[in-house]
Structure formats: structure tokens, C-alpha cells
Amino acid sequence: MTDAHANALLSIEPLSSIDPAAFSQGISLHGIIKNDCRIHDLRQGDIIVREGDYGNSAFLILFGQAIVSLETLPASVLGRQPKKKKGWAEAIAQLWTNSHGVEVRDYSRRPGGAQGCGLVGSRDDESGTHIFLHDIPRILPAGKSVTLREGEIFGEISALTRSPRSASVVANTRMRVLEIRWQGFRELLNRHQAMRQHIEKLYRENSLRTHLREMDLFRGLPPETIEHIASKAVFESYGNFNWNQNFKSTLKQDISDRILTEPLIAQQDEYVDGLVLIRNGFSRLSRRHGDGHQTIAYLGKGQSFGLRELAHNWKTGEQRPWLLSLRAVGYVDVIRIPTAIMEEWVLPRLASSELPPPLPALEPLEPKEDRRLTERAEMMDQGLLEFLVEKRLINGTRTMLIDLDRCTRCDDCVRACAATHDNNPRFLRQGQTYDHWMIANACMHCLDPVCMIGCPTGAIGRDQDTGNVTINDNTCIGCSTCANSCPYNNIQMVEVNDKRGLPIVDHDSGAPIIKATKCDLCTDQPGGPACQRACPHDALVRIDLSTPDAITDWGKR
């Protein structure tokens, strides 16, 4: 964007109402508009955001109208075609129907998805590929959609909290929208009180109450108390939303320096100012050890930090500080419930059995006193814990973990994967290792699926029921955005061939057609992940590393 464009935008509401003086020279309002924003000119029917996608930007309508679907659009319209589960006969038929060539595709026999049945089309311009609806009234009838007009913002909650888009938005006229990246949007909120209040109000009304009610700690509280807590909660974001972009270079840093660059959410020995609820992302619990910091545990979405200190201080009247530090690993979105609110509204209403154990005495008299600061994570091997956190493997919900002390390298897992994917294995039996554990190069179906950000056709998507991340081969255009975003190199771009083994090429350019491929957890197979079921030696498991419980149990077999 040029300076002239930025200046022109600053003369339009609501940007014109923002006071440039509220911004520092380093991060000026003009700079944010110039560097963190992008203008999109859209035609009627263009899909702007899809429900279920992960995004890192909000949108401001400069002119024109968009419509928000109040109902979930068919998966085919969103570019995702969930794979149909194979029946027994189809599953067995794979024995002789699987191709003998590499990455064979037969597009003539495949259903064309939404594009094939005329619901959507695609067009390319200098800003990229756009998927558009042919017939908006048919897909989005008036009673099932809401219109957004000039000056309105949408997509802001997803952009700020790294949560999936809650609805699909489609251009209803020719329109121009300003896409604001999360960095710029966060700065705008920090400097523009009205905008911040508006966004927070939306969030409190739409999500926070439900979120609080779902937590064990607040479940028994009356609605008006929840209401009060929600009104006093503070929203905070830490770390880099695009952590995946510099993750590999971060790994080259010295480990002790790396931990110090992680933003502090709560610092050891400082005043306990509230209960920290992790909304999204991961954080590391650490304590000072010698001249460095030792990882004690990691916390993810839905977990909380500080209840033990809060309860202890409230019960004893002491003022013990944080026993541990809480640091953002990548990007973390938290809610802080202030100490005063906890002491007045929450702790008195909890039964004594619901309260955490008191903090260990500063000078223990009993040698057998339990000095563990966390319940489970300290039972995990310290080195393994550090390995999982440092390599951000805690992101994986279905990580392929191989016990090298049991794996006979027979490759039955690879053969099983190939047998269920038209003779093309979707993982590599190699990867990062620690002690006798190997994290194989297979899609981990991450909690924070950065691969899903930026797919122009919505081909990569997350199943709402299972959480599996899959790629729709029909709508994938081979742009490599997902493969480049994956910090773990678990998405491969492959050239596809026809039955004769000849490369399938683009009609216009003559270039070979490329598709993104990865583990899909055998979603279309009746038996689930074939790799795990094929291992005869109990050496391979698809495991949730976002909490330490599963791997602790697996390690103690």
C-alpha cells in the first residue's frame, strides 16, 4: 500500500475518528495502515471468510455490502468435502483398486464438488484466487443472513483470539474491504478506546460468559455472579500471532536465551494479581534454577494458573507471590480474573474439597511433605518435557509418537498408511527424537493449526466433530501456503499423475499440477488411523501432547 492510499484511508470513517497523537512515532497510525492493511476489491458473491477457517486478520468495509450467513453453509460451498467413510466392501476393494503408480489421480471420475454442481466458481486476479457463489439468494436466503454495511468491522474476534471463524461472510455487491492484520488491529485497539470497548463488549456478550460457565471452577456459580466476573475480566494477548514464521530461526538460539524472549504472563516472586485462564495458545510454567529457567509444565487452552496461590493467600491471609513464572510459547490469549474478584465472588463459594492443596511451607518441617507445584507434569521426565515445549510439539493433538525401544523398523505402519491412501504413504517414519521417543513427520492435527491460515480456496479445514485437519484434494490449487506455514514440515507438495503415470498438467500454462498432501488420520477408513492399528509391537501411538497426561501414561506402560 502506498502513502497516498494510506492517507486516503485515514480520511474515511471510522479511521478518521482515531487520534493519530495516541500512537507512538515507532508505531504510527499511518504506519499501521500502510504496513498492516491491505485493500481487497471484491465482486458480488466473493467469499470473504469461511466458517471454521482460522484467520489472523479483521475486515473493515470501506464501501459496499456483505452478508453473514446465520447458518452453516454446506461443506462443498466452503471448499471442503468431508470424505465419506468407506464401507466394508469398499475398504477391502482397496486391495486391488489401489493405483500402482505414484500420486495417481483420476479427476474425470471424481465429483466436482460445489464447483461441479454449479454452486460456486473461482476466478483469479492480481490479488489471488477468489471463490465466489453463483447464486447468493439460493444459498443465503434473506431470513438466514445478516447484512453488513460500510464502516462495519467483522472477523475481529477470530483475529484477536485465534479461534475459528464463527460464520461465513460473502460480498453482496461490488465492495471494497480493508483487511487489517492482527498486529495492526491489536495496536488500533490499544490506542483507540472506543474501538477496544466495542470489541470487548462484543466478546463479553458473545463468548466470555459461556466460556466461564464451561469451566469446572465456575460451573456451580449463579448466573449473576458469572455476569459480574465476566464484566471485570481483563483480556490480554501475549507473543507473536505468526509464531510459525520465525519458529525455525528461534530454534537456533541458545535455549537459555530463548526462554527469556518468551513474553511473561506472570513472573515468579511477583504479586499474585489474579487467576489466569488460557483461552488459546500455550504457555510454559518455569522456575528459576541456577542461572537459567527450568520448565515445570505447560498449560494449554482451557487450563488456568494461579488458583493455588490465590486460595492459599485467601485462606491463610499470607501474601505469597507467584511460585512459578508463566510464559507465552508462541501466541497466548488469556483472561485474567482479578484477585479481588476471586476472593469476593469465587473462593468463598467453593467447597473445601474443590480448593487446591495449600502451598508447600517455605521451610518444610516434614520431609515427606508434597512439594510438587503441579499435579501431573512433574511426573514426566524433565528432558522430555523441555523437548516437547522447546520444539512446540505440545501443539499436537494426534501426534505420531514412536517408542524406538520397541519399534523393530518393520515399516508395517508405512505399508498400512500406503494401503489406505492409494499406495501413497502420508507420513515419513523419521523425525525429531529425544531419548527413545520419536515424533514422526506426520500431521499432528494441531490445536493451533497455522496451516489453515491463508488457504485461498478453503481446501484445508478442520472437522468440527473430530478436530481432524484434512485437505480436500479437489479444491486444493497447490499454492503451498499450508506447507510453508506448517512449522513441523508435515505437509508435502506432490506432483500428480494420471493412470499411465504421466504428469497431469495445467491446460493453460503446461505446468504440472501440484497438490498438498498430509496425514488425514484415515478419516475415510472404517478402522481409523491404520498406522497405529498396524503396529504389532505397541511402538506407535497417535497421542494428544497438548496435555502431559497421555504421554505420561504411555511412558509408564
Add this chain to the structure above:
Amino acid sequence: MKPRRQKNRFNFVTRRIRFSIITIVSLAILSVVVFAQNQTLRHSSFTTGYLLLGSVVFLAAFNLRKKLPFLPVFGSATFWMQLHIYVGLATFAMFGLHIAWRFPNGMFESFLAMLYLAVAISGVYGLYVTRVYPSRLNNLNEEVIFERIPLFRQQIALQARSLVLQASESSGVLASLYTNRLAAFFEQPRKLSYLIRPTGQVRRQLTQEIEDLDRYLKEEQRCLSRQLIAMVNQRDDLDYHYALQGRLKVWMFAHIGLTYSLLAVALLHMVMAQAFSGGLS
């Protein structure tokens, strides 16, 4: 709030105890049946024979299960492996009961018995190597895929050659050792004796020989000789991987091949035993 402690669903000890009890109880019941049949002058060999044949068919079906990884109804390969181990061990007792604990004296039966013992002993050997070799392989620095070992060997050989060429610009000491000793090590596959019994003897010898040259080398050349030692270690690790992984693959090939032979001969034995039973079965 205290976390709820759940039973570890991955526990091996519980599984071993459970399967062992089932196997022992089943064999005890079979022994009683055989004893009862013998007491009533009936031929228990038909009972044990059919049971043994059925067990061998079941054991061989494990390979079929591996070909059908997509079907859930057959259970996981881990479960099959456990059944394979315990049924396989139980066949020793079935076989003993079948031959009344005496080695058969007919040529055909002797051949069949030896074939069974070959399969069974190879199975026990397989159980041993599949439990012991993985950790031995894991003790090495790098994890290598078997099929890629020749490629890595080639790469190391090229690196070693270019390193020695670099060293020979100032002195021929390392080049001489390379020509006489190291070239064969880097460029040729290991002998069969190593594949049968891999040892670190050659690695130690070559390392010592390179280190012995230190007194003839300048500081920068010593640095190159250390890199050469690292390459010797890398190559030896690759060979060790090749030997152990190769043995696991050869064992699997032999075990399956012997099993199919056993099945064929055992079926023939069944037909003949049935044909010449004289109505005793």
C-alpha cells in the same frame, strides 16, 4: 481440585498376567481332555492334531491381518501379536501332547516335526530379537531408514575421499592410510561375518590407526583426521543399523516362508492321518 487418577490403559504387566493365565488354564484343560481320552483308549492325537493345525493356521493368519490394515473388526496388530505370541508358545505344549513327548520315527513325520520346531524356534528367536534389537539400534546416534543406508554409505565415502584429497595437498600420510586401509572400509560393503555377528572391532582398529598418525601430522591435518574418525564412526553405525535391521527383515522372511511350508506339509499330514485313521478319529 485433585486430579482423578485413572487406570493406565497402556499397562503391559496386566496384559502379560492376563494372557499368561488364559494360556496356562487353556493348556491345563487340554491336558485333562487328553488324559481322559487316553484313559478311555481313544486317540487323543486327533484332538491335539486338529487343535495344533488350527493354531498354526491362526498364527499364519497374522500375516493376512497385516494385509488388511483398514478393517477394524480384526482388531489391532498389537492384539494379534499378543495372541500370536501366547498361542505360539502354547503350540509347544500342544505339539508335545500330539507326539506324546516322543520324537516321531517316520521320515515324513520327522520332517514335519523338524519343520514345526524350525518355525517355533524361529518364532522364539524373533520374540527375542524384536525385544532386544530396537533398544540396541536406539543406542546409536542416528535413526536411519534401512532402504536409505546404501545412499548414506555412498555419501560418507565421497566425503571421506574429498577430505583425504584435501589433506593430501600438504602431506601424503592420511592419503596413504586411506589407500591401504580406509578405502576398502568406506567403499565396500561389510563382510558376511560382520552381518552375522556385528562388532566394533574394525571401528576400534581404524580409529586407533588414524590416531597413531597424529605424530606425523600438523595441527590442521589432525583436525582433518578427527573428521575422518567421525566418518568411520558414522559408517560403522550405518553398518550396524544395516546388520541389525537386515537381520530383522531376514528373520521375518524366513519365519513366514517356513510357516507356509509347515502349513502345506501339515495339511498333507492331516489328509493322510484322516485317510488312514481306520475310523479311530
